[in-house]
Amino acid sequence: GEDVEQSLFLSVREGDSSVINCTYTDSSSTYLYWYKQEPGAGLQLLTYIFSNMDMKQDQRLTVLLNKKDKHLSLRIADTQTGDSAIYFCAEIYNQGGKLIFGQGTELSVKP
Amino acid sequence: DTAVSQTPKYLVTQMGNDKSIKCEQNLGHDTMYWYKQDSKKFLKIMFSYNNKELIINETVPNRFSPKSPDKAHLNLHINSLELGDSAVYFCASSQAGKGYEQYFGPGTRLTVT
Numbered sequence: 465g466e467d468v469e470q471s472l473f474l475s476v477r478e479g480d481s482s483v484i485n486c487t488y489t490d491s492s493s494t495y496l497y498w499y500k501q502e503p504g505a506g507l508q509l510l511t512y513i514f515s516n517m518d519m520k521q522d523q524r525l526t527v528l529l530n531k532k533d534k535h536l537s538l539r540i541a542d543t544q545t546g547d548s549a550i551y552f553c554a555e556i557y558n559q560g561g562k563l564i565f566g567q568g569t570e571l572s573v574k575p
Numbered sequence: 576d577t578a579v580s581q582t583p584k585y586l587v588t589q590m591g592n593d594k595s596i597k598c599e600q601n602l603g604h605d606t607m608y609w610y611k612q613d614s615k616k617f618l619k620i621m622f623s624y625n626n627k628e629l630i631i632n633e634t635v636p637n638r639f640s641p642k643s644p645d646k647a648h649l650n651l652h653i654n655s656l657e658l659g660d661s662a663v664y665f666c667a668s669s670q671a672g673k674g675y676e677q678y679f680g681p682g683t684r685l686t687v688t
Contacts, residue, residue, distance in 0.1 A: 495675060497676075497677075505681065505682075506579075506665060506679040506681040507618075507667075507679040508679075509677070509678060509679075512676060550616060556675050561606055561608070561675045561677070562620050563608075563610075563618075563620060563675075563677060564620075565618040565619070567616070567617060568617075
């Protein structure tokens with residue numbers, strides 16, 4: 465089935481690390497994605513990971529993939545107030561490029 | 576140098592009306608999509624087109640009809656608008672074979688009164 469789940473809220477202090485978690489169901493997904501949505505804006509592709517990778521790092525972002533447990537996480541180092549947004553995890557479901565999104569995790573960064 | 580653009584950004588209309596939302600991408604991508612985001616921020620795909628051919632058509636009422644005049648444009652026409660159609664509609668595009676990275680437009684907020 466098609467199901468991607470995330471916790472709805474995360475609150476951290478500025479300068480701390482944030483970890484946003486996601487679980488998915490389709491083990492055949494070749495790519496998994498993280499998108500960021502700021503208030504009133506569209507979705508910005510942050511990063512993605514190929515399913516045969518365990519980890520991908522891009523500046524302050526680290527993506528970890530546990531394919532056995534179908535668990536994906538996004539770690540943001542040195543979280544800033546500008547990182548406050550909703551973060552969506554998504555998986556590719558089939559060859560048509562259909563993205564299945566999680567509910568989104570609202571990250572609140574307190575100064 | 577906007578990558579994926581949508582018009583209009585806001586659309587307020589009455590029940591029963593017919594409206595269209597336009598989308599254009601200048602990324603040279605061959606696939607375009609429409610997604611709907613409801614009031615709880617949940618995102619769900621509606622349609623996708625590859626080189627002007629419909630390849631994904633989720634369970635969407637017949638009142639919604641996508642049209643792709645060329646691979647850079649994908650428009651969404653909605654007939655007989657209902658209150659439940661109120662949402663933010665996002666257009667996206669991607670290039671097959673490149674990780675299906677989808678780039679989203681800024682969204683069109685549709686309010687049906």
